[in-house]
Amino acid sequence: MQRTRQGNARTIDVVGCDADTPPHSLGATGVGIRFAVGFSLAIGLALVISLVALDRFGVAERTAPTPTPPPFVVQDSRELLDAWNTAGLHGVHLIDVTRDLGYAYPPGAIPQSTGWPVPHKDLQDVFRTSVEHRSIIWVAAKTGVARSVTYVVMPTDLSDKVSVGREKGFPGIAPDGSSITANDDGYVRLIGDRFPAAPTGPVALNIDASYFVSGTPEGLIELLDASPLTYSFVTLNRSTDATDVPEAARARLDRAAELLRQRVPK
């Protein structure tokens, strides 16, 4: 692998320097130790500063109302999104108590362009105006309301989702079927039947009427009491825009709202 340059005792690798490298530059010069140390310190310092600054910048961007307002009942997904936006929620961890995951694209989320120029669009405006029950959590994620999501579903609903997921070969299903981790291009949502350990930063709670198709208000309150979490914003969505949610479920949601108001906040 090595050859010797004629007239010079120095050996040159095939990956090594050229024959016409100026002779005066050969031999123990290189970048020099002072440059190497200075360069390394500069890059190391820039990296540390960037890491700390980005971490602090991110944390500072999380916003939620203080003090926590009382639970807020909305009629449908559009009202829910308005409530989150009016309250100034941004970058929160959202816990969605539900049966329906609400993570489909809203209609028209990806516009078409058949010619030049491509029209300027802020897609967040498109998402907000076309939000519906089947896309509400997706829109919350894509408009910056929720930086992460945990779903709490009834155990029966969870086992249904696990069965469907296994049938379709979806990844992320725990071997014991106790949870599903859904990875949407890096945006990870956790689906389970209990409340998570305390996430960092402000936490918003949304309770969807679809949960009460099989769940009960009392059962939910028990789950909430057993959880150490505190919430910056609590909403209850009657989901009148969901045709497969029966009125009985909405009545149970209303009852849950009453119980929540009576509940002593943590």
Place this chain on the structure above:
Amino acid sequence: MRTLPGKRFITILALITVLGAVLRIAWIGSQPPTADDAQVAWTAWLYTLHGQAWPTMAHHPVLRNLTVFVTTQLFGGSVLGVKGLSLLFGTLIVAVTGLLVRRASRDDRAGLIAAFLVALDGVQIVYSRQGINDVHAVFFAVLGTWLTVEALRAEDTRSWRWFVPLAGLSFGLGAAEKFYAVPLAALAVALLLYSAWKRRNVADGLVAVVSLGPLPFLIYLLTYIPWFGRGYDLSEWARYQASLVDAMSTFSRPAVGFRANNKAMWWFLRPFYGHDEVAINASHQVYLSVAVGNPLVWLAVLPALGYSLLSAEQRRRDTLLLLFFSAAYLPLVFTSRPIWALSATAVIPFAAGILGSVISALSRRFGRRVMWAYGSIVLVTSLLLYPLAIGRALDFAYLRPIVTQVGDYLIPSDDTVR
């Protein structure tokens, strides 16, 4: 060989680069935007303003969103705004390949032949005319490789102060576009460390490690500033990166219209093993581009590789090219996820390098006529295949056998005009 390229080399390389530019830019305005082209613009705006890398290529790194945001601020949603950087980087790949191969093989002629092959390559042309960022990543990766080779050829000189950090900067920008640059950067740091180790030069080794480790990482990290604006902290960023890699490695949704032709191992074994890109204008007219290589070039890659490996003299001369070709190609061959022809953009400069070096060596042995004859045939056939690269694949009857390789575009449907 001379450290600096001569005037003759620079002139010919410039002419080849101009040829590459013409082939990439010609009739670009008549090609309507593909779905990806439009989404590149919308993703750039959504990411830069709100930290959301969606709708296109959300599982890839994010630098394209920032750079295309700048170009769309300058030129709006026009061809130049959306595809300007692809046209620029796709053209510059031609020149940088020439410079890289010249230095790696210590042969001007090899560099010029490699640049010529890249200039004419159909896959390079197709993706230089698309808004998506494969050629952006490839440009930075090839640039970083060239700077690494320059550093290796200038051991023990102060040039390392520039070449090595600039190589790290290039690899960082490349990795922030797509991960094609990562295996090349890993090989680069190994070679630079080997160079420093054999010279017992701690300072050079330290600069190599910092330049190709923390420096590219810093660049990559900074491209996520808009993402942090969504409220994430550093630990969440680390988890997000792991989730992205998971999403990237399991990405298997079929490309529009066609599932097959997704194994990199067949690129240099089968003729016309390509990928389709479709644009439809307001009149429902289909503009089909087919990204396929010229078989006279692509099918010559493995024989050239074999010659280079088997001939001791050629192997010594091509060592760096062989190593970088392996780093660019083998990860794509051995990955379990589908790999389409667009990823060949990352391999072709190195494949062309080996071909260029072998052809140059053969031309010295058998006379220049060999080189001129091969170059002429490649030029003519590439021009015959050129309509495939510019959205005109359906306009020429003689190209139909190639079109049928990539999809059912010749079966009439009601809602499109062919």
